[in-house]
Amino acid sequence: MGASARRGPYICGIDAAMDVVSGKWKSLILWELDNYGTRRFGELRRGLPGVSEKMLIQHLREMEEDGLIHREVYREVPPRVEYSLTADGTSLNEALRPLGAWGTARSARLAADDVVARA
Amino acid sequence: MGASARRGPYICGIDAAMDVVSGKWKSLILWELDNYGTRRFGELRRGLPGVSEKMLIQHLREMEEDGLIHREVYREVPPRVEYSLTADGTSLNEALRPLGAWGTARSARLAADDVVARA
């Protein structure tokens, strides 16, 4: 009974999508996994500056349960676990691209306004 | 000190965009305003079943401060206030469209799986 997705009922598609992406690091995890294809726990941790172990594992578990990522365990010593995107995770990442572009444009504009404001 | 957007610094574009859309009803407000062009407070309230007055006004104020919506006050009796999208809000709505489509597809698939599971 964790803090995972509600899994409906949803008012609309965005609602359903937001349910699965909300979480401070989830979109970053998606992006990281999309870039590298496959990532170990420690690599993700280093790739997401500021994330705590607890939040990382919690988000990873929820995303696994939501069918966005795949978790492959190699029973070795030392233990190795590799995370990768599922088809769903990949398509979600695609769907997030325009939003990312919008955010980048907005950030740039805010920064520019800030410079003007300081002048 | 409110519950408004952090307004940076952001790790990436999605981060910046999520900062502005996160809030249970914000994407719905965007969608509603995009559909109707302009909406009064009471109309929005009725259009978003389940929203409380407090959350609606709070989200509207934050979105206004974030430059996503425009608030026009008509000093009449009884008072009238109309909300509409700014150019930024409109473009954000565009950027959210693929995500909405993804969520809709996911919902449909989950529902189908659910039917199968019950069979």
Add this chain to the structure above:
DNA sequence: CAGCATCCCACTAGATACTG
């Protein structure tokens, strides 16, 4: 009609310490 103020709870997320 449109909004503000206040109280309250659940949940999110962080820090820290421990384990197979």
Add this chain to the structure above:
DNA sequence: CAGTATCTAGTGGGATGCTG
């Protein structure tokens, strides 16, 4: 290395009542 467990603070969001 890859987690678990526990405790705590901060915040999101709901209910209710009041105002111009």
